[in-house]
Amino acid sequence: MGQVLQFGSETQSPHSDATIERIMTLTEGGMAKVNAEILKRAGSNVDLIPELAKHLINSGGKRLRPMLTIASAQLCGYEAKAPDGNDHVMLAAAVEFMHTATLLHDDVVDESDMRRGKQAARMIWGNQASVLVGDYLLGQAFRMMVDVGSLGCLDVLSSASTVIAEGEVMQLGTAQRMSTTEDDYLAVIRSKTAALFAAATEVGAVLSDRSESERAALRSYGMNLGVAFQLIDDALDYSGKQAQLGKNVGDDFREGKVTLPVVLSYRRGTEDERQFWRRTLEDGDIRDGDLDQAIALLERYDAGADTTARARHYGSIALDALAIFPQSDHRQALEDVVAFCIERAS
């Protein structure tokens, strides 16, 4: 695997989940119900569906997106207003199903072997099952939203589902294209990743009948948090931290994905170095040692550190968006998530 990048100080190591402890504690009760709902809704008389769904459900994701829905609803006073209400739980589970469906289809589109340190579902059950179970989970997500019965929430989440698909299609166009600019890249990650974060937090306000200004604040928080999250993910793909998280280093490189660290290294590089990026990412001609060379070029041009700096910028926007809410444990918990997402890189 060779040399790996470090993006920040190494004083805080090993990295722990400390910064999301607050949101985990505050949403613990809600998330227990979300997990029960997820298990229930992944059921089907067609055995393959719960089998494959459980592989994903037990694969140890943090459930960050549904946690954000529960926390946003709490921040907006949903639980105080409806002590027995379960709508935030249903929407949170729907958000997680939308995410899971996207992962299943992504793995097919990217021809990935691994997902969260485990074999990707398509490697066990085949592409066919991954496409179809993804469709099933998306259908179940919509059924949960219909059960909640809020047309406002349905509007936010169904719009997100088209924007996510648009982002994925856009990415097909930027992949293997070194002419991709930082703006092109941002348009892709806003759609394919950040739109679901934005919808996950916005529905917390919609459900609680909060003002347009609070709704916009939570949408902006989620959108910018999502951009920061994806930027760090893309930096991590070239970093030694990635291996610690149970993921392959260099997946994006092998798949020809032109992410921000690559955009920066390409633009700042010499003609010879640009030739290297075109050969590996555009032509897909990857040889022994090329990943090490890519990592060395990222390091030479501070591409990892600068990608993290960009993430901090979007993280700041997310924090300022929240500032219209009075200070509270719930607001603090959402602020902590921003720090958590960014500090994964250090």
Next chain:
Amino acid sequence: MGQVLQFGSETQSPHSDATIERIMTLTEGGMAKVNAEILKRAGSNVDLIPELAKHLINSGGKRLRPMLTIASAQLCGYEAKAPDGNDHVMLAAAVEFMHTATLLHDDVVDESDMRRGKQAARMIWGNQASVLVGDYLLGQAFRMMVDVGSLGCLDVLSSASTVIAEGEVMQLGTAQRMSTTEDDYLAVIRSKTAALFAAATEVGAVLSDRSESERAALRSYGMNLGVAFQLIDDALDYSGKQAQLGKNVGDDFREGKVTLPVVLSYRRGTEDERQFWRRTLEDGDIRDGDLDQAIALLERYDAGADTTARARHYGSIALDALAIFPQSDHRQALEDVVAFCIERAS
């Protein structure tokens, strides 16, 4: 291609669209709006999406499902009640998008080369685009339903979308399995095909606030029509009529699909003949002349004609379901569709 089956009298030839003229005339105005809505909603700033969507939209399907939604809404008096209403148009377009998304994903799952006599989208744009544009169209379908704002219709259509996916997953299990019974096969086609027909017609009643009994009648009509439709489709796959319709003969055979004509031939056949079906469909060992042999076995055991007889049975149920509605041009139009679906085989 060799020998092909004939399932009925050849007096009525060449086959014309005569039997659906009535529904086409009655829904002409609505369908013009549906087509405009489809073109509008297939748009996106991401060029590949409208490009691929237009390939499908212009590929000459009859738009039977959205036509059924318009006609069912008319039968239930929607247009009289809401002369400027557009909700039936939106739902019809949503139904067609659900169908189109399913076709895109099916082609990937089945590794099909052709669709409606044209190259399948995945052969031109790749599996990746087919998966993702399918997701986009499904998202757009839900957005249209949300725009209509009827939770009842959302319930019917979102439930259908999970049932369709379940049916497709079920089919993965029955494909290449000669132990498939007629009941197993029926369960698959009820889910993967008939559920959307049932939803397409049921929403016509839901939208018009008709009684539970009328709603159930239209659901039953659509469900049984859908079963008959798929039975005939599966019989046609081994028939010379198929070539006239611009489709390949024997696609199901090459894909190892255990459809009713095969179930009947297998059960009625000798041990040697069963061995033939196991070799070709279970083991996928298909040699020159095997398709001709399969067609000969279907003919020997009247499997095509008996599949058509089964279709007539479900067609009769569909017609009786409609009988609670007073006789009218609209009811007659829906009745004609049953005859049309079944007579495709003759």
